Amino acid sequence: MKVGRNICFLTGTLNAMAGAERMTATVANALAELGHTVTILSLFDAGSCFALHPSIHHEALFAQRPSFKRAYLATVAGIRRHCLVRNIDVLVQVDTMLALFVLPATIGLGMQHIAWEHCHFDQDLGKAARRGARRLAARWCDQVVVLTERDRQRWIEALRPRSEVVCIPNPLPFPMPAIPAPRLGKQVLAMGRLVAAKGFDVLLRAWQRVSTQVPEWELVIHGEGEERDALTALVDQLGLGGRVRLPGIAHDATLAYAQASAFCLSSRYEGFGLVLIEAMAFGLPIVSTDCETGPRELLTPGQDALVVPTDDADALANALLRVIRQPEEASRLGAEARQKAKAFALDQVGRRWDALVSAPSEAPGTRGTPPSRPAT
Missing domain, CATH: 3.40.50.2000 (Glycogen Phosphorylase B;)
Known part of the structure; x- marks a missing residue:
């Protein structure tokens, strides 16, 4: 024993x-x-x-x-x-x-x-x-x-x-979801501390371009941190009021993932990228930057995620528009990601x-x- x-x-x-x-x-x-x-x-x-x-x-x-x-x-x-x-x-x-x-x-x-x-x-x-x-x-x-x-x-x-x-x-800090997110809404989710390393400023600049082409879609960024005031000011500066929400920390992260239709990680660097595993478990199509030690090891570009260079708002916007406009590809990416997430149970x-x-x-x-x- x-x-x-x-x-x-x-x-x-x-x-x-x-x-x-x-x-x-x-x-x-x-x-x-x-x-x-x-x-x-x-x-x-x-x-x-x-x-x-x-x-x-x-x-x-x-x-x-x-x-x-x-x-x-x-x-x-x-x-x-x-x-x-x-x-x-x-x-x-x-x-x-x-x-x-x-x-x-x-x-x-x-x-x-x-x-x-x-x-x-x-x-x-x-x-x-x-x-x-x-x-x-x-x-x-x-x-x-x-x-x-x-x-x-x-x-x-x-x-x-x-x-x-x-x-x-x-x-994965919660049990593997029994079913993937239904992805019936028009919401892209991002989650993390509101700090420069997470690249949310780049994501907002990308979203300015995305929202002009699909204005019915919404970006939700969950988290808190020292960059909140700067990011809020940038939302106003870019004219994104009503198209971006920063509701603070998601105390029930599973609910946030279940309500989303896609997930975006815009980080400049990551130690791991736990939010990726969480989003993958819910079968969300992922758009991520190509960070050295987290996303680069967790994701297979084109198979279970779309991966773009860091600090490139145009590339991020193009990838987001791709998962929004091509639902069949988005579903395929999400299904592959969900399968991979099982290894992190x-x-x-x-x-x-x-x-x-x-x-x-x-x-x-x-x-x-x-x-x-x-x-x-």
Whole structure:
């Protein structure tokens, strides 16, 4: 009989509607369902935007986000205390940046240490320390989990890691829909944080051209973020009032997908592109930019999606008009995409995480010691 392990997911916060936080809750729930004892330790804010399995214990080191420079030692001590009190066997840091806290916090504790990378390797999100943290993770963690095979290769080529670099994609965070979206309306859906990386400004410029040719169609962009005011101003500037809506975060994303007739991802870069898998599960025809590590690996151009260059509003408009005006092709793309999405079902991805955290322990005394570099 399999014995579950004591697993801690360490994250910044769960009280934010963002991809890494959503995946933390999703994978933690899956492992709890499989019989592991799971805790989630947030650095700040004990609230959660996401439902957690009843057996999961969630706590936070600080009620509000502190200055981590001033609270560095307290943070390290808090992580170590949690690991000791909860007798943690496996610690999963949900951002490679957390290695700066975790490595000193877990010295000598003999646990399996996994770093989970949600960005792609060539993006540091404006934090130069992220590159140094990745080097630490590649040298001292037992495993580094990345989301795409392309990113796994980048880690290996750039860092020659001592750690094992494992590709486990993000899972579909809800059950595979029993039926595809009916696609009876005239709505193109986009979804994501309202930040420059998502390219919604490019999408709006593309939609200006689309809406002049199919004015009965509507663009709906779900999400919140720092670019809301700029995007709202751009809608007015382009004369798109009444043809574009920005209704905020979709608290029931499945309803948003079920009401759409097509999906567009306009990002300049992606770590993975979870919204693509979600839209594919609903059988929506997809128009996407050709981002290096997410869409380029998830999509097959012309087979299950139409793919265009990044930052090209004209190409985006042409592809959107194609799925709108050619319903038979749109249906074919959506059906192929739905078939592919089945490989990302939570039970399948959950089993891969289960295998990773259930790996046989190493010989006594070897945990916490950097593994030797493989012979070349």
